[in-house]
Amino acid sequence: MAHAPIYFYDLDEPYGEFSNFYAAPIELDGYIWPTSEHYFQAQKFIFHERHFKHILKLATPREIFDYAQAHKSLVRPDWPDIKDEVMYKACKAKFTQHWKLKRLLLSTGHRTLVEHTKNDSYWGDGGDGTGKNQLGTTLMHIKGVFDRLNNLIHQIQFDQTQRQHYKFDEPLSIGIFNLNAREEGQSSTKLNDEFIHYQLLIDCILQMESSSNEKQELIALFKQQYKNNPIELKLLKNLKMAIHQIDQYGGIQDNHLFIDY
Template sequence: MSHHHHHSSSPIHFYDLNGLFGEFGNFYSAPIKLDGLTWPTVEHYFQAQKFSYDKHRVKHVSQLPSPRDAFDYAHDHNSSLRWDWMEVRDKVMFKACMAKFQQHPHLQHMLLSTGQRTLVEHTEKDSYWADGGDGSGKNKLGITLMKVREAIKDHQHHHH
């Protein structure tokens, strides 16, 4: 697909950090302040919340060098996840993404520039947060970002 013809209705696929709209990914370096700590990436915050019952673990994850380390830490401690994780994970992701796009004006501008277009995390590595690579996945991250986009638009509309 050529990147020269961006129709206002065509979906935006993002995943690769160096690719188009790579800034939308959770591994993108955009520090956020949330819950009294600074998080290097959305990924750090998201993975740490799997252990929200243990403030030492949460702080530990916030200080890991890379988002991959945060992902791996959660993966390695999979047996210790909070009991309600499956119910709360969508809300946690929304909260983290909301912070990212509220706290970084240039990213907010980029998100709003997508208009009404469908946002799709495009990778075969994930069929919950992404599209599974073939569209069979739930694309929950893309859906979350579209909700953030709407929330920011509503907010701007009411405050100007």
């Protein structure tokens, strides 16, 4: 059925890729983790370097899970408060860095994702539907971010086409300046071709009917895309700060936004 929930757990069953045990290496926090489960469990021992690095070397997610269970007394004291954030970070990296998995996640549409197992009533549904299903909820949240990013990209592409065809004026005046330039007030106008995508991104993000956190998540995804482009990364960093100021003060003074690069 088109709207029936999607249940996942076993790796050899449909949508087994959604399991944290699925072998999809991720690069995160300076390490390459064989699975998202490796990253998740290792964060429990961030204050115990020996255990942290030992988990990184373990071959299978099952070994990692069992190791973490055997050393519960050493788990960081704030784990209950941060475990949701850690899981979100691990899963977002997994589905951002593997385009086939991202495509599979997007293909689920509006269907509810459920980790179906009696072994876990927090991350899973407890087997009888009474569990919290926090992993399924996390994946649906990430899918929502991807959906909004795709909509943003389509909006940027459409906006650029319309501007080129109809020669629209910019609804928002965006000045990109290098405040460290040798000549005082020197503008980067000569680099406008390089920044056109970035300017449209600003335009779209500022007009999005989304929360500040959702906008910041979109920026984080663009940072991943431009991780090898230092100019774009600095622009995105400053845009993140600008959005915080806009959300804090409720708008842009005189309809102008200036970004230092």
